[in-house]
Amino acid sequence: MAAWDTSNRREPRPPRDAAEQAAAFRDLCRSSPWKWHSLRFEYLDRPLAAEPGSPGAAPDPDRVRAWLRRPGALRLETADGLVLQSTTGINDSRDVFYTRSTRKTWLLPPHLVTPVYDDHGLVRRRPEAAYGEPGFGNGRFAAALDPVELAGNAPVPLEFPNANPVELGTITDVVHEGRPALEATVTPNPGYRPSDPGAPLCRPGRTLVRIDAGTGVCVASRWLEGGQKDDGTDVYGHWLRILAVDEYMLDDLFLAESMNLTDVRRHISWELPAG
Helix, strand or coil: CCCCCHHHCCCCCCCCCHHHHHHHHHHHHCCHHHCCCEEEEEEECCCCCCCCCCCCCCCCCCCEEEEEECCCEEEEEECCCCEEEECCCCCCCCCCCCCCCCHHHHCCCHHHCCCEECCCCCEEECCCCCCCCCCECEHHHHHHHCCHHHCCCCCCCCCCCCCCCEEECCCEEEEECCEEEEEEEEEECCCCCCCCCCCCCCCCCCEEEEEECCCCCEEEEEECCCCECCCCCECCEEEEEEEEECCCCCHHHCCCCCCCCCCCCCCCCCCCCCC
16 A cells, blocks of 8 residues: 655654644545555444443444455454355456446556655545445445545645535544544534435534544544434444454455465464374
């Protein structure tokens, strides 16, 4: 994947004002395609009623376990190990018999093209590429893995009011499931264009979002204007717990039928005949 060239990197400087903090938050939202290749995580299609470890928190049976390897390979299981979804076309290719009139079909995956980075190694401007993450349930699942809809592909020419896709409240450093993240309250502007209009990351009014600092994934969202259900759970948002980043994943994990490949992470013993 395209990597930030550390030889050209300037010494990191903490943001000095609110404008620099907002720019860093938006650059982080653009950076996911270049920050990781595979991800193992747990996902819940609504906010948690209570933070893990807090009084009253309990395991949620609606959580799904996910293994994702870019581009396009996804496996989902329930907490009990029941397979909900497994990719079957990860080895499809386009040969000389494949023709299409649009150039969009032939765009390269994001990790094969180089974006414009800022001084901190985050993506300032995204190039044209074949973006898109595997989905499950609704479009918020894929949008959380690459939350560019909160920032747009590039900075707006000038920081006029309502020029960005969303307005940012105070940005704070938090810890989400043991990993550093940035948290902010966002409000959509008229120019906000979610990847799935039926399941945006933020709805009208205020939405609390968290962006993982290491991957650029939106690990939590909670709509602050919607109230709660009768059982006390929030009505709109999501929660995601990252378990492993860039873990080695075999094709067998994503195929309906095993290819009987050898897992090279495991030691193979060789028995030599005596004598």
